[in-house]
Amino acid sequence: MNLSHDIEKYILDLLDGGDGNFISLRRKELAEMFECVPSQINYVLRSRFTPEQGYLIESRRGEHGYIKIFRITCESADEKIAHIHDIIGDAMNLSEARRLLEALQERKFITARERLLIEVALRHVTSEGRYEDEYEIAELLRNMLCGIMG
Amino acid sequence: MNLSHDIEKYILDLLDGGDGNFISLRRKELAEMFECVPSQINYVLRSRFTPEQGYLIESRRGEHGYIKIFRITCESADEKIAHIHDIIGDAMNLSEARRLLEALQERKFITARERLLIEVALRHVTSEGRYEDEYEIAELLRNMLCGIMG
DNA sequence: CATGCGTTGATTATCGTTGACCTATAAAAT
DNA sequence: ATTTTATAGGTCAACGATAATCAACGCATG
Secondary structure (H helix, E strand, O other): OOHHHHHHHHHHHHHHHOOOOEEEEOHHHHHHHOOOOOHHHHHHHHHHOOHHHOEEEEEEOOOOOEEEEEEOOOOOOHHHHHHHHHHHOOOOOHHHHHHHHHHHHHOOOOOHHHHHHHHHHHHHHOOOOOOOOHHHHHHHHHHHHHHHHO | OOHHHHHHHHHHHHHHHOOOOEEEEOHHHHHHHOOOOOHHHHHHHHHHOOHHHOEEEEEEOOOOOEEEEEEOOOOOHHHHHHHHHHHHOOOOOHHHHHHHHHHHHHOOOOOHHHHHHHHHHHHHHOOOOOOOOHHHHHHHHHHHHHHHHO
């Protein structure tokens, strides 16, 4: 399809083939392999391996520099993501959000601590003079849940 | 991997092997052991044995000089919360925040999923035209981390 | 023909290493 | 008691090797 797509596929294959839940890369080497500028790798990571999509990136510069890509979500289930989108919709108020979180914890999809983290984040974006924006609540909730439930 | 990494491992082994929560060393001896410049030791301490990574350094110059490295142990929830307050302070930028989360996961204060949830929340409050507010980042981090430690 | 994704490269920032120079402490000399 | 000396650790800047950022440009798609 295009370069970014190929690099994405290559990284996904590495993740699937590896024995752990992360891989380690040299940005420079990968760029040489795909005959592109190194910053192209950053673009792929920024657009396709975000926390919202279930990935965490760690990197170091200098000699022996590296980029590590962690896959947090075990099963890559598009249906699950679609399901979360369905449940949340594009707007949700705080009470609805809290009920959803309670239900998710009840069904063991999230832990008590994870539920607490999400509630704190929701409280943060709806406090301090900010009005309760049901679209923002839905977006944040979707991003957080999709990230860990994939 | 590299020299700094080897020195780090050596110090960690000493800490694990010792009977207390600290060790004492001579900078010069360690430098001789690793055949490097003494200031290399300072670099390792500055980059890998910081409070956010769970360590405190105490040293003395002159004859009978030494460097002591203390491992911060947070037994109770209250200690954890106080410690987190200390290392976050009242302002933090995004890179610092991410480094902190990496360290906290390494120290088993949070899980990978929890780290991801926090990263998503941080991205949310710093995106979409919002400027990066270091006070808001610190506040959100404190609220989320203290929330689940309590 | 505008919008947004993808591509590129110039510039900036960070990591690990090294060494020159600075400061503090204890013991010895006076 | 004060000064001197030896001995320890601290700070900082420079360097080479990476990686990150940012803005301009290309190109396809609606």
